[in-house]
Amino acid sequence: MVEIKLTxxxxxxxxxxxxxxxxxxxxxxxxxxxxxxxxxxxxxxxxVFDVLYRLLRHEYGAENVTYVRNFTDVDDKINAAALxxxxxxxxxxxxxxxxxxxxxTIGWYHADMDALGAxxxxxxxxxxxxxxxxxxxxxxxxIAMIAELIAKGHAYAAEGHVLFDVRSFxxxxxxxxxxxxxxxxxxxxxxxxxxRDPMDFVLWKPSxxxxxxxxxxxxxxxxxxxxxxxxxxxxxxxxxFDIHAGGIDLQFPHHENEIAxxxxxxxxxxxxxxxxxNEMLQVEGKKMSKSLGNFFTVRDLLxxxxxxxxxxxxFLMTHYRKPMDWTAEKVREAKGHLARWHAVVGMLADGGTAxxxxxxxxxxxxxxxxxxxxxxxxxxxxTANQTISERQxxxxxxxxxxxxxxxxxxxxxxxxxARAPELTAAVERxxxxxxxxxxxxxxxxxxxxxxxxxxxxxxxxxxPSGTAADFLRPADASSWGQDNxxxxxxxxxxxxx
RNA sequence: GGCGGGUUGGCGGAGAGGUUACGCAGCGGAUUGCAAAUCCGUGAAGACCGGUUCGAUUCCGGUACCCGCCUCCA
Numbered sequence: 367m368v369e370i371k372l373t374x375x376x377x378x379x380x381x382x383x384x385x386x387x388x389x390x391x392x393x394x395x396x397x398x399x400x401x402x403x404x405x406x407x408x409x410x411x412x413x414v415f416d417v418l419y420r421l422l423r424h425e426y427g428a429e430n431v432t433y434v435r436n437f438t439d440v441d442d443k444i445n446a447a448a449l450x451x452x453x454x455x456x457x458x459x460x461x462x463x464x465x466x467x468x469x470x471t472i473g474w475y476h477a478d479m480d481a482l483g484a485x486x487x488x489x490x491x492x493x494x495x496x497x498x499x500x501x502x503x504x505x506x507x508x509i510a511m512i513a514e515l516i517a518k519g520h521a522y523a524a525e526g527h528v529l530f531d532v533r534s535f536x537x538x539x540x541x542x543x544x545x546x547x548x549x550x551x552x553x554x555x556x557x558x559x560x561x562r563d564p565m566d567f568v569l570w571k572p573s574x575x576x577x578x579x580x581x582x583x584x585x586x587x588x589x590x591x592x593x594x595x596x597x598x599x600x601x602x603x604x605x606x607f608d609i610h611a612g613g614i615d616l617q618f619p620h621h622e623n624e625i626a627x628x629x630x631x632x633x634x635x636x637x638x639x640x641x642x643x644n645e646m647l648q649v650e651g652k653k654m655s656k657s658l659g660n661f662f663t664v665r666d667l668l669x670x671x672x673x674x675x676x677x678x679x680x681f682l683m684t685h686y687r688k689p690m691d692w693t694a695e696k697v698r699e700a701k702g703h704l705a706r707w708h709a710v711v712g713m714l715a716d717g718g719t720a721x722x723x724x725x726x727x728x729x730x731x732x733x734x735x736x737x738x739x740x741x742x743x744x745x746x747x748x749t750a751n752q753t754i755s756e757r758q759x760x761x762x763x764x765x766x767x768x769x770x771x772x773x774x775x776x777x778x779x780x781x782x783x784a785r786a787p788e789l790t791a792a793v794e795r796x797x798x799x800x801x802x803x804x805x806x807x808x809x810x811x812x813x814x815x816x817x818x819x820x821x822x823x824x825x826x827x828x829x830p831s832g833t834a835a836d837f838l839r840p841a842d843a844s845s846w847g848q849d850n851x852x853x854x855x856x857x858x859x860x861x862x863x
Numbered sequence: 864g865g866c867g868g869g870u871u872g873g874c875g876g877a878g879a880g881g882u883u884a885c886g887c888a889g890c891g892g893a894u895u896g897c898a899a900a901u902c903c904g905u906g907a908a909g910a911c912c913g914g915u916u917c918g919a920u921u922c923c924g925g926u927a928c929c930c931g932c933c934u935c936c937a
Contacts, residue, residue: 396937404937411937443935539866542932548865549933591935613937614867620936645868646931653931683876683886689869689930696875699887709900727877736877739885746885749902809896816898827899836899 367425368722370729372609373687375617375641376541380731383640385608390490391426392603393419394638396595396612396620397435397498400471401443403663404478406677406692407613407647407654413678413770414644414686414732415611416484420768421728424720428491434602435487436595437475437500439468440588445577464578468500478664481674483770489602499602501594505580508589508597511631512569512582520630523584524560526572532565535626541641542618567623569593592623600628605635611642644686650693671837673779676700678770682734703742707766708776710745711759718760720768728768737769792854793824793835799861800826801833815861822853 370383385391395415398408412435422431448463456463476486487497501508512528515521520534532538532546539545550564568590573579579586599607605628612621621641628637646653649660667677679700684690721744727736744762748754766772796819803812816826825836 398937399935407937409937441935543866544933545865615932615936618866618933644937646937648930651929685877687868688876691875693875695887699875703886706901730878733877735875735886736884739877742885804896807896813897825899828895828897829900834899 368726368729370421370425371731372640372642373731374639375643376638381640383608385426386606386639388426389430391422391431391609392607393422393431393433393609393611394595394599394603394607395433395435395487395610396616397437398471398475399438399441399443400468400475401441401447402471403665404475405654405661405663406649406667409479409482409664409677410647410681410686410690411611411613411644412479412484413482413681414734415642416770417682417728417734417768418609418611418642418732419485420770421725421732423491424725424768425729428488431491432489432497432603433485433487434489434497434499434599436598437468437472437498438591438594439464439472439500439502440578440594441591444468449576460576461578472500474665478668481668482664482678483675483773485770496602499598501589501598504594504597504601505589507601508593509570509580509582511593511597511600511627512589514631515569515627518630518633520626521569522562526585526587527558527560527568528570528584529561529566530569530623530626530630531562532567532626533563535630537629538565538626539622541622541625544618544622567592567619569627592620593627595620596624596627596631599624599638600632605632605637607638609640609642610638611644614643614645617641617643642686645689648689648691651691654692672697673701673704673776675704675771675774675778679704679738682738682769682771685735686732703738704771705776707741707745707762707772710748710754711762711772713759714763714772714775715756715760716763718757718762718764721761721765724765725768734769741765741769786851789851789854792851792858793819796824796854796858796861797826797833797835799858804828811861815857818857819854822850822857824850824854 371380372383373380393415395411398404419431419433444464444467445460448460448467451463451467452458452460458466480486486493488494489497512521515530516523516528519531521528521530523529539549546563546565570582570584570587570589570593572585572587577588579588599610610621610624625637629635648654649662652658652660654661664674664677668674676697680692680696681690683696683700721740724737724740724744727733727740730736741762744765748758748762763772796815800812800815803809803815819826819835820838823838825838827834827836
């Protein structure tokens with residue numbers, strides 16, 4: 367077995383990965399707050415840590431790896447979304463609206479992450495809802511943990527709130543390399559009068575009648591943001607587990623606070639052994655933000671006809687600990703590479719053996735760009751040979767699948783707009799005309815037809831087996847559709863006449 | 864103000880103290896009615912200033928610029 371090395375944020379070094387229990391390797395990834403569609407940035411950790419999950423399953427066996435990813439379904443943004451619906455005239459109760467909203471969002475999330483080829487989390491290889499816990503299903507565990515923190519002198523109740531006492535945990539700030547005093551000095555923290563220290567954070571807060579709430583020893587209320595991950599990871603993975611992952615923006619305060627809660631509640635345990643953080647995503651060199659107008663969701667891209675596999679490839683082009691830039695140029699490149707690989711291996715056969723050299727690259731802190739380069743080399747070797755054996759194809763596929771690529775054939779790439787029956791039919795009829803003209807060696811008219819259809823977004827090409835059409839869609843997909851069909855039909859009548 | 868990341872050829876993007884990354888684009892060729900696709904071949908680099916070294920793009924120090932976090936955020 368190849369040794370896996372991972373850069374542990376906690377120690378700031380690349381260290382060999384030694385599981386606590388090789389029979390049950392346990393990993394936790396901070397999942398989404400389910401108030402809206404996942405944006406592209408949400409997808410990066412899912413994809414890069416999906417590669418780690420696949421690698422761990424490959425090395426330790428699928429039934430020996432547990433991967434938990436939570437859904438945060440209690441949050442003020444969710445409340446706001448539900449309230450907005452109620453104010454828009456929805457007759458249902460706020461609680462029903464919240465449940466409805468979170469269930470719907472979880473459905474979207476699954477559909478979108480599935481499209482990116484990410485495996486569902488599992489407990490020892492068994493996929494179930496249990497591996498994707500919802501915060502609201504763990505309220506009793508959170509209350510118990512908070513009570514324990516109070517009993518151990520690490521938390522205190524004040525005015526219906528319960529706060530964590532950061533001064534009671536000397537290691538507070540170690541993960542993110544901050545000291546409590548420094549943070550207060552440069553602070554933009556909101557200081558509630560009942561806090562003992564400005565950096566103290568909320569474990570439990572009171573709910574108004576218009577907010578979701580649960581009964582607790584401190585009154586009706588709801589948990590603070592960080593306690594859910596501490597409670598759920600302990601419940602599902604134990605007080606000590608192997609890997610805790612998430613975006614670098616979660617390092618502080620979220621992960622710092624998780625450590626404080628978990629380590630103080632379970633002082634005999636070490637909580638997460640290895641902390642992994644992916645760097646952030648940018649779009650065309652700039653931070654993705656609504657104000658810059660470059661904000662989009664995974665679904666937006668899929669609807670534009672960018673296959674999930676292509677999105678995944680673009681993510682893997684950049685090492686997870688470096689900022690990743692999403693650009694149209696990368697999409698074009700990724701699509702080209704994948705189309706080529708799909709053509710090289712043809713049918714997607716199972717049963718191959720993944721390339722040892724590629725595995726080594728992945729084991730070196732998930733070096734996915736180098737792994738892709740290795741795949742390019744392998745693919746070049748395959749195409750250099752006149753004949754490619756089924757065995758070679760299967761091996762190549764097995765390698766690609768360790769990265770979550772080549773899992774489905776390119777029929778999944780079909781552009782939703784190009785599938786419109788009217789359009790497909792018109793294109794097919796015109797292709798026949800083109801084929802006939804070429805057969806008759808009437809190249810003048812054939813070329814004219816080709817150039818005509820191109821003005822309406824369809825490119826004809828000859829292939830060894832016949833003819834084919836590609837759909838050239840502009841970046842703004844909304845302008846593509848009826849006009850193109852009308853244009854193609856006009857051409858058709860002209861060439862039939 | 865505090866903490867952290869980055870700067871590699873036209874572009875994307877890795878590793879390695881001395882030896883080809885890889886891909887895209889470009890260029891030359893094969894193939895093709897023309898294209899497309901495919902195949903073969905090919906030039907090109909490491910922000911700046913110092914230091915260590917026989918030798919640094921790779922290690923150390925400094926400078927500049929870019930980016931992120933410290934508030935909800937992956």
